[in-house]
Amino acid sequence: MSTDSKLKINQLLGANPSGIVYLSSWLVGKGYSLDLQKRYRSSDWFTSIGTGAMIRSGDNVGYEGAIYALQKQAGLFVHPAGKTAFSLLGKSHYLELSQKKVTLFGGKNEKLPTWCLKHDWGVTLDYYSSSFLPAEIGLTEVELKTFTIKVSSAARAMLECLFLTPKNQELLECYQLMEGLNNLRPNLVQNLLENCSSIKVKRLFLYLAEKAGHSWVQHINLEKIDLGSGKRSIVKNGVYNSKYKITVPTEFANGEL
Known part of the structure; x- marks a missing residue:
C-alpha cells in the first residue's frame, strides 16, 4: 500500500x-x-x-456502532426506543429486561439496511417504522464508551412502549415504567402529546400518569391535546374508563396493582 x-x-x-x-x-x-x-x-x-x-479489523462493534453509522453517516432517524431507551438512560433497573432484544424505531419510510439486519450483533433487533411522533421531538444524546448516539428520552420512550401495547409490549410493564417517571418535564410531555398522532397512545399515557399519581400531570393542558372521539378497547374483557374512553385490565381499575 x-x-x-x-x-x-x-x-x-x-x-x-x-x-x-x-x-x-x-x-x-x-x-x-x-x-x-x-x-x-x-x-x-x-x-x-x-x-x-x-x-x-479486530474492532469489537455492537449494535450501537451500527446506530452511530445510521445516524451520523447516513442521516437516518433510527434510534434505540422504548424499553431499550430506558435501559440506556439507566431507568430500567427495576425491570427484568432481556438483554437479547433491542427495540429500535425509525421514520415511516426508513428501513434497516440488509447488512444491519443480517449481521450477528449478539442481540435481536426489533425494528418499528412509524411516524406517530415527529422525528425532532424528545430525543437525547447518550454517551457510550467511545461515542454518543441519540436515543428516546424517558417521555418519548414511554409513548413508544404504549405504541407497542398490547401486542408487543405488556401494559402492566408500561405502568411499572410510568411509576418511575416522577420527574418528567411538563413542557416536553405537552409537546409530545400535542404532536402524537396515536389516540390510543395519548389516552393510555395520561391514564397511567394519573394512576401513578405524578404531580407533573396537573401542568398538562388537555384542551390542547386531541384525544379523538369514540371508545378504544386496549384489552378484551377489561374495565371501561369513561374519562379516557379506554378499556383497561381489570386489575388496573380495581386497584390491585
Whole structure:
C-alpha cells in the first residue's frame, strides 16, 4: 500500500471513534473511493460486515456502532426506543429486561439496511417504522464508551412502549415504567402529546400518569391535546374508563396493582 493510502487510513481512523460501523457510501463522500476501500480490506485494515458496511479489523462493534453509522453517516432517524431507551438512560433497573432484544424505531419510510439486519450483533433487533411522533421531538444524546448516539428520552420512550401495547409490549410493564417517571418535564410531555398522532397512545399515557399519581400531570393542558372521539378497547374483557374512553385490565381499575 502506498504512503498516501496509509496516511489517509490513519487520518480516517484517527478522526473517528472505535467501535463503529463505516458506511461505504459515506467513505466515498469523504474521498475514499471504492477502489481504495477495497485495498484497505485487502490489507486487513477493514473487514466487511455486508454490502456497503465495514468495521475496523479486530474492532469489537455492537449494535450501537451500527446506530452511530445510521445516524451520523447516513442521516437516518433510527434510534434505540422504548424499553431499550430506558435501559440506556439507566431507568430500567427495576425491570427484568432481556438483554437479547433491542427495540429500535425509525421514520415511516426508513428501513434497516440488509447488512444491519443480517449481521450477528449478539442481540435481536426489533425494528418499528412509524411516524406517530415527529422525528425532532424528545430525543437525547447518550454517551457510550467511545461515542454518543441519540436515543428516546424517558417521555418519548414511554409513548413508544404504549405504541407497542398490547401486542408487543405488556401494559402492566408500561405502568411499572410510568411509576418511575416522577420527574418528567411538563413542557416536553405537552409537546409530545400535542404532536402524537396515536389516540390510543395519548389516552393510555395520561391514564397511567394519573394512576401513578405524578404531580407533573396537573401542568398538562388537555384542551390542547386531541384525544379523538369514540371508545378504544386496549384489552378484551377489561374495565371501561369513561374519562379516557379506554378499556383497561381489570386489575388496573380495581386497584390491585
